[in-house]
Every structure is written in structure tokens, then in C-alpha cells.
Amino acid sequence: MSKFTINRILTYFFRGLLFVVPFALTVYVIFQSLDWVDGLIPIDIPGLGLVVILSAVTLLGYLASFFITRPFFEFFERYFIKIPLVNIIYTSLKDLIGAFVGDQKKFNRPVLVKVDESGILLKVGFITNDSLEKLGMEGYISVYMPHSYAWSGNQFLVKQEYITPLKMSSTAAMKFVVSGGVSGLEDLK
Incomplete structure (x- = not known):
């Protein structure tokens, strides 16, 4: 075989890999997650546990x-968070989930943050709190900066003059950051 043929075969292989691996891993992660949720309720009919859990969560949300049942939930929550350690775990998880799906979404205001005085180095983040006056830090705001290719990030307290709002949706900004700048810009019009 000639070198040209081998190079062409390798190119096709890597192009196929670029399609197959992300697709297969996405399907695998979704399948495993659904299978895990379905297995939380031991019912022998595949998928029924998932339906029961989704229905129960929806019913509880309903x-x-x-107005009549809300005080019961608030009463339960008020005493639940008084348990040591439970308070930290519960309130942290509730705030995190509420930041993405609650009435007061927190990662909906993308900004650029100057990392150095010259403004040469910038980082994309999301405003999570407009005022830190209660901490005695007037003129500072809280900005969450996610890491690329990870489910983590850092929270920074930044002077307001170092912040510039981004003209892009929070979804596009998160996609841009998490992908390491590879995607997210195609969503801009």
C-alpha cells in the first residue's frame, strides 16, 4: 500500500472516531444515568421505576x-435544615440546583473578568451576587468561573470595574467555557 492510501485511511478512521466516540459516550452516559434512576425503585418492568420517580417528583412539585400545602413543605424544610451536617449538604444542593432550574437562576449573566491590570488576560464567568456589602466589600461582586471540560469551577470576589457584560446568552457562554472555547460561538447571531 502506498503512503497516500495509508494516510487517507487514517484520516477516515480519525474522522469516524470524531463522530462515533462523542455520540457513543453521550448515549452511554444517558443510558447509565437512566438505568441508575430506574434501579432506585426495584420494579421488574424496565423503565417503570423511572416513570414512578419522575411522576413522584412532579407531583411533589405540584x-x-x-398555597394550602406549601406551609407543610416549608415546615418540614425548616426543621430538616436544623440537623447538623444535613444543613450544609441540603442547602448547598438546593442552592446549586436552584441556580440552574429555579425561579432565580444564577448562571444567567455572563461576564468577562479582567484577570490582570492591563486587561490582556480575560476570563468568562457568571455573576452570582451583585453586592457584597454585607461582607464589608462595597464595590465587589461575586463571579463564578467554570472550568473547561469539568464539572467544577471557582468563585471569585471581583471589583465591579473589572467586569464587562458579555453580549451572549448564558447557554452559549457556558458552552464556550466548558468546551475550552471550541464551541458556543456558533449560537451567536
């Missing part, structure tokens, strides 16, 4: 929305 009941928690009513």
Missing part, C-alpha cells in the same frame, strides 16, 4: 406550589 403540591409544593399550592
